[in-house]
Amino acid sequence: MNAKTSGQRAQPPVLDTTVNDFVVKFANVNGSGSASANNMFAKAIFRMGIPVAPRNIFPSNIQGAPTWFEVRVNDQGYLGRRGGLVELMVSVNPQSMAQDLAEVCTGGYFFYDNSYPLDFKLMRDDIHFIGLPLTDITNSHFNDPRRRQLFKNIIYVGALAYLIGIEFGALQSIVEDTFARKPKLIPPNIEALQTGFDEAKKAFDNPLPLQLRRSNKNEGKVLLEGNAACGLGAVYAGATVCAWYPITPSTSVAEGYEKYVRQLRPQSSDGKDRFAIIQAEDELSAIGMVIGANWNGARAFTATSGPGVSLMNEFLGLAYYAEVPTVLIDVQRTGPSTGMPTRTQQSDITISAYASHGDTKHILLFPATPKECFDLTVDAFDIADRMQTPVIMLTDLELGMNEHMSDELSWDDQREYDLGKVLSAQDLDQIDRYGRYLDVDGDGITYRTIAGRHPSKGAYFNRGTSRDEYAVYSERGDVYQRNMERLQIKWRTAPRYLPQPVITTRSDLAKIGIIHFGTSMDACHEAIDQLASEGLIANDLRIKAFPFHDTVREFILGHEQVFIVEQNRDAQMKGLIVNELEVDPKRLQSVLHYNGDPISAHFVHDAISSSIASSDDDLLQQG
């Protein structure tokens, strides 16, 4: 690569030509319109059939602070965060330049706006500086200040199209789709792309050795955010009430629900809405509304993040004890307290599992992909209705707020909603005396009734106080204990209705087992493949639900050394496993990543391989 603009400095090493396997990172200023340009970049790669994983790393701020967009391209389909230094940095933010420079690998490329001189103190000899006067180019093409800001972003995408080989047609199709309803915006966007492309071609003799080439890996895939998939799942599950309170990173769940329910739900003949979206005054109220609506027979849900779960604790205890179906989607962020609101973590496991005072425990679901966000949201409503208890879905910022390549969504039109044990008026007519908390079937799940459906039977006073099988208030110790024991029977019934863990057995002889869940999946799978290439075979189990199935315990007992990979400091999942499955904690080794960034394959690989190297040579040899 020979940049016509490069200075008289020592030539840095040149990377081998790499096709469809590198990381590009954009350093932007937030609020400058860079997000749509960056998304266009990622989507164009997706449309070229190349597996791509874009990630936003953004501040808790609206305008002016540094923000990054990291795009991993990988033809083998590894879509977790790779880790390590990046091959190409697109620097559009002088504020973070020193930090951004440090993140480029030796021989890598630092693309910057050379309308202004670069600070010599920041120079590195081992990387390539490729400057293009983005500001000057933009200003000569566009007059309006706002347009200048926006189109500067599109222009660098055009320049990258030349430098790394994005098909211009792919970019063009995205512009056309994006502005299908505002066709006036199509020509200036195409012009900006073309300008960037042409200027880059003029400035640089050759494209970079980092190249994109059309592939065919994206058949049956979509590019989708987890939060939107959750919202869409709630539409398909027949949720009619969404009560919520704005909080990053969960807000786009409610927004996704609203978008899709308006767009897709069959219209009512009176032209009015078959859904209610209520922005509550706080999280307490949001979950209260959800409980009230579900108690009264509608499907209702809320979405929040850690601070909201803290606030909802009291109500979750009520829903557990009064046995009201409740669906809560917790998009986890970095805690404790306000923590880092725009960074990811898996640190609400303990609080969600045991939310509220007294002996309480709650069903948890752990999706790992947008498709699972959709599927498990639908399941969550069935499970909540079936089990008459809260179901908390634990997703996280990484999954919720980034577009992920995912298997396309599917729906079986034969699928019916499982409303669980609800008595109709006809059912009640057959019953002598209705008992709300009478365990007729021995599975701990009792029959509920909905207000207004029978003139003289089925009414009960729902409450958080102790009561007998007929919902009559009681402070008798034996009555209280009988009820608590029945709730325990119900808890043991739960796994029957919960998704099984996903076990991948690479070798029956493998002594190493790796347990992970949620967004650690991609990084773990890549790390496991990497370990295998080094002669270390490991099986893995991905947890999808709590309470755990017996297979989790069996997996642990079936391996000599078991790692649990999680994204929190306190090994919360390990704690849950030790507590609930009574396995010896010495058998379990934690791999913990909790700095707020998504966990990377390098991190998992290095943690496991160094741990094994220092602990037991046997394991290595056995492979």
Place this chain on the structure above:
Amino acid sequence: MSYFRPPLRHPNEPKNEVGLTAQAYEGPISTLCAGCGHDSISAAIVQTMWGLSIPPHRIAKLSGIGCSSKSPSYFLAQSHGFNSVHGRMPSVMTGANISNNDLHYIGISGDGDTASIGMGQFAHVVRRNLNMMYVVENNGCYGLTKGQDSATADEGSKSKKGRINPFEAIDLVALALDLGATFVARSFSGDKDQLVPLMKAAMSHKGFALIDVVSPCVTFNNHPGSTKSYDYTRQHVEAGAVVDFVPMEQEITLDQIQGSTRKVDLHNGDSVQLSKLAAEYDPTDRNVAMRTLMEHKAEDKLLTGLIYIDPEAEDFHKMLNLTDTPLNELGKSELCPGSDALQSVNQALR
């Protein structure tokens, strides 16, 4: 524990339009203290619902926590009830109400439940104009925890232990007026003649109806020096716009005409008649209501009756543009977009 009332009743007990005697609206015998104002309110609710001929199973009764919030177990045994958590009844009520707009909703709360822990939710349920009757059984103290002052205890009121309350009281009626409530009333548990018509009007009002009922706590707040005792309330109460509730198409009797000065029509054809005591009072004017309230307060009088009503305001259901079929009756065919729609979603995500 609760008792059940003896099933034997007078055979000629009158029946309402749906063929039920008042007994069908009762609950088990109360376990509240003998003479508790709350029991009188429960009795007024029974009389109201029977009088309006609402089938009991078409009513839902919700409450928070406290003596007041226990009371829904002592009336309307044939109605579903939900005794929720402290101060949070409004949110649970909102969810229930949105789920099925066809039922009639009674919210029972107390002064602790509403004016302290529940202040936030109270304010917001008022703003939403949720279609419900919200009864505050207001005794100025925390009964279940043995008589601590609540936020509605008047400044200068003396507790049972002789301590003078130094804090300004929260007046829920003034607060509700300020928050935009569309039906605001105050009454006294000892005045069933006023309370029952107010409740009938509240139930017929399409929107949020607050009735702040001074309901003395016989055990902890009924002594000399208390401003929420039976004696004090009787001495200071002033009936303002006392109403008589007139159901739709009922012939207005001579007595009602002579006694009343103004008629306010409700959305469903019912109406309320204001008594002659309120000859000059216009309860549809929020400014008048606020001013009258303040004037009475300055004179140390407790203004009761229908203080404000806006019968035309849109309720929450309408604000949300919700379909007429209750949401809890919609099934898969009305809710689920199906696989073809999902295919087009997939297409747009490529």
